[in-house]
Amino acid sequence: MPKYVVATPDEIPPGDSKIVEIGGRSIGVFNIDGEYFAIRNSCPHQGGPLCSGLVTGFLESPVPGEYNYTRQGEILRCPWHSWEFDIKTGQSWWSPAQRRVRKYEVQVESGENIEASNAGPEKGPYVADTFPVTVEQQYVVIEMD
């Protein structure tokens, strides 16, 4: 796959992101604790500019009255309708279960494999495109067809 240089590491410090354009596609590159992730800057729901959304955490309630707020800095909330996406996988979370799923191909190479465990939250219908990102000789590089 062709590689595209998109930034130097100091341009995207941990917790930060940069929106780049590759071959007419807008892509958000995120640095989570030193690891880079790339996600398509277009929400699968209605096409909002996903990567300008709020980067936040994951709030869930295992039983009423108990709250866990975890994974701060790993969840991207669409700037339009607040659909939440896992930056590491592009998977959407917390959705009405009956909503029709739009299918997108997802490539996950870097990042942890964080498929939902049985105890984890329910997957949503949407998956945003993600792209593998590497740092080569002080450059952040995206691999993309």
Added chain:
Amino acid sequence: MENTTPKRSKMPVIDCDIHNSIPPGGLSPYLSERWQEHYKTFGLRGRIGGYYPRALLNAARRDAWPPSGLAPGADLGFMQEQLLDAFDIEYGVLTPLMPVGEQLNLEFGAALARAVNDWQVADWVEVDPRLRASIVPPYEDGDLAAEEVHRCGPNPAFVQLLLLARTRDPLGNRRYWKMYEAACAYDLPIAIHFGGNQGPITGAGWPSYYIEDHGGMPQAFHTQVTSFVMEGVFERFPTLKIVLIEGGFAWLPPLIWRLDATWEKLRVEVPDLKRKPSEYIRDHFWLSTQPMEEPPKREYFEQMLEQMDMDDKLMFATDYPHWDFDSPARALPSFLKPELRRKILADNARELYAFDKL
């Protein structure tokens, strides 16, 4: 960013709900010094506050904050770029949400109404010919409201009146009739928009969460539809047109059925009514699409439209710049027949509003 530029919808689009907002000091040229001073010293006073943020700051799309530093909806150039040009909007109806009708100080409300109305014409409609204004009247006082409608009505920049759904009394009430009489004199529809802060949204007190307001707003619209019909408003003002904005529409058919059935039994109480409630409703009401009910199956959506039987009355709206914005390119279900899609996206609104008079 090319790729995030919204796809243009192939059909013409008329947007029936665009929230322009007032930049700091924006009303000053249109308010007398006496009222500017009052505004500075005492601000806006209604029954209760309108609490923000609502999911997002200013309830706005996070990408709708203009680079100029103004609030979402306050910068015409940015609105043109992000909405009117991006989606090739043919006409847009402005719906500024300044709560002039809710002011407890009625004279201030009337002054504020005049300022907001003059500001819409001078700063928006006269600058972009795609835009039209809504008369915001001090609607809790029939005389003052009628006066403002008579002042603005002759100007074709205005295509409707704009009220907020949670009024002090149900809108069929006699106290509002002078405003309707004035609106009919210029053939201006009465638009009722999601919101208002003059009473609880429900018939059973105050809910805890914003999500209950957002999801539950049809409760207020139920009340208004029922009141208009039962108070005999349409017998007194046979040309009056009502537009319900941002309240959805799937709830309307069951309400219609219920009112028809009840009327058959209790009609003696409201002898002014000459026709079934359903007939008044289908003749006199228009509804905007956003935010649409989204049933889980295609056939449910189709049934919903069939039950409504108001294909000529549904009108597309984006609600820009608010967070629950509907994209003209993506919001309507893909299976809608082209002729109906065209009606909803533009033709119904073009028929209702006299855009070409300006």
